[in-house]
Amino acid sequence: MNDGSEPLINNERRKELDEFDSTKLGVKGLVDSGITRIPRIFHHPPESLRAGSDQTEANNQTELIPVIDLSGPDLDLVDRVREASAKFGFFQVVNHGLPVSLLDRLIAAVKGFHELPAAEKRRLYRRGSSGVGFNSNFDLFWSKAASWRDTLEIRQEVLEWDKEVKQLGERLMGLLSQGLGLSTDRLKDAAYLGRRTMVGHYYPYCPEPNKTMGISSHTDPGVLTVLLQDQMGGLQVKHQGKWLDLRPLHGALVVNIGDMLQMISNDEYTSGEHRVLANPSSNARTSIAVFFSSGLNENWYGPLPELVSPEKPALYRQFKFSDLFTRFLSKEIEANTMTNFFRL
Numbered sequence: 001m002n003d004g005s006e007p008l009i010n011n012e013r014r015k016e017l018d019e020f021d022s023t024k025l026g027v028k029g030l031v032d033s034g035i036t037r038i039p040r041i042f043h044h045p046p047e048s049l050r051a052g053s054d055q056t057e058a059n060n061q062t063e064l065i066p067v068i069d070l071s072g073p074d075l076d077l078v079d080r081v082r083e084a085s086a087k088f089g090f091f092q093v094v095n096h097g098l099p100v101s102l103l104d105r106l107i108a109a110v111k112g113f114h115e116l117p118a119a120e121k122r123r124l125y126r127r128g129s130s131g132v133g134f135n136s137n138f139d140l141f142w143s144k145a146a147s148w149r150d151t152l153e154i155r156q157e158v159l160e161w162d163k164e165v166k167q168l169g170e171r172l173m174g175l176l177s178q179g180l181g182l183s184t185d186r187l188k189d190a191a192y193l194g195r196r197t198m199v200g201h202y203y204p205y206c207p208e209p210n211k212t213m214g215i216s217s218h219t220d221p222g223v224l225t226v227l228l229q230d231q232m233g234g235l236q237v238k239h240q241g242k243w244l245d246l247r248p249l250h251g252a253l254v255v256n257i258g259d260m261l262q263m264i265s266n267d268e269y270t271s272g273e274h275r276v277l278a279n280p281s282s283n284a285r286t287s288i289a290v291f292f293s294s295g296l297n298e299n300w301y302g303p304l305p306e307l308v309s310p311e312k313p314a315l316y317r318q319f320k321f322s323d324l325f326t327r328f329l330s331k332e333i334e335a336n337t338m339t340n341f342f343r344l
C-alpha cells in the first residue's frame with residue numbers, strides 16, 4: 001500500500017480501501033501483521049490531527065468536565081446536569097445504578113470479541129448489520145450429532161447492559177427535561193427514545209499516531225449518548241476552541257448530548273464536539289457507546305414550543321427523523337452536521 005505523502009487520486013484510493021476491506025481483519029489485522037507505517041488511506045489532513053490548529057489543554061484542566069454523582073438529591077442533579085449539558089454537552093456519571101462489575105465484564109467481552117483469532121473474526125466481518133457472535137451448533141463438540149442450524153449469539157453482558165443503560169438513558173432524559181423547566185416526561189415523549197444503537201469500538205496500538213485519528217472530530221447526531229470507556233484514555237472534548245481530555249474514571253459512564261437534543265432544546269443544550277486520538281500505547285483501547293435516538297421516522301421534530309418565545313425565536317426548522325438519518329448516512333462524520341443543516 002502507498003504510504004508516501006502525495007494525496008491519493010480517487011480510483012487509487014478506492015483500490016486501497018478495497019484491499020484493506022477485503023482483509024476482513026480491520027486495523028487490528030494490520031497491527032498484527034507487524035506494520036511499522038500506516039497505509040495512506042489512514043492519513044488525516046494536518047488540520048484535523050492532534051497537533052493541528054486546535055490547542056490541547058494540559059491534563060490538569062480535565063476536572064472541568066463535571067463528574068455527577070447520581071445518588072445525590074434530584075434537585076441538585078437537575079441543576080448540575082443542565083449546567084454541564086449547556087456548557088460542554090458532556091459529563092460523567094457515577095453511582096448510576098449499573099454494577100461496576102457488569103461494566104468491567106462488558107469491556108472484557110467487547111475486547112475479547114475484537115481479539116478473537118483472525119480466522120474466526122474474518123468470518124464475522126460484515127458491514128451494516130449487527131451481531132456479536134456467530135456460530136453453528138454451540139454443542140458441536142459434545143453433542144451426539146450436529147444439527148442443521150447456525151446461530152447468532154448476543155452475549156449476556158450485552159443484554160444486561162442494554163436493559164440497564166435504557167433505564168439510565170430515560171432517567172437522564174427526565175433530569176434534562178426538568179432542567180428546561182418541563183415535566184419529567186416531556187423531553188422523553190417529544191424526542192421519542194425509540195431507537196438504541198450500540199457500538200463496541202476497539203482502538204489498537206497505532207505505529208504512527210500523529211498521522212491519523214481514532215475517531216475524527218464530530219458531534220453525535222442523535223438525542224443522547226451513553227459511553228463506557230476503559231482506562232486507556234484518548235477521548236477529548238472541545239470547549240471554547242480547546243481540547244480537554246475526558247479522563248477515564250473507573251466505574252463511571254460518559255454522557256453526551258447529540259445534535260437532535262440540541263435542536264429540540266433550541267440550543268439550551270449543546271451537542272459536544274469530541275474526538276479520540278489514535279492510540280500510541282501497546283495496550284488497545286476499548287469503548288462501548290449507546291446512541292439514543294428517535295424511532296419514529298415520519299414524525300416532525302424541532303424546537304419545543306415551550307422553549308420558543310419572541311425573545312428566543314426558534315433556531316431550527318422542523319425536520320423529520322428520516323431526513324436527519326439520511327443525511328447522517330450520506331455524510332462524512334464531522335461536527336454539527338445536523339445543527340448547521342437545519343439551522344434557520
Ligand SMILES: O=C(O)CCC(=O)C(=O)O
Pocket residue numbers: 199201215220227229235274275276287288289
Ligand atoms: O470511543 C470513544 O470514546 C468515543 C466514540 C465516539 O465518539 C462515537 O462512537 O461516536
Ligand SMILES: [Fe+2]
Pocket residue numbers: 218219220274
Ligand atoms: Fe461520538
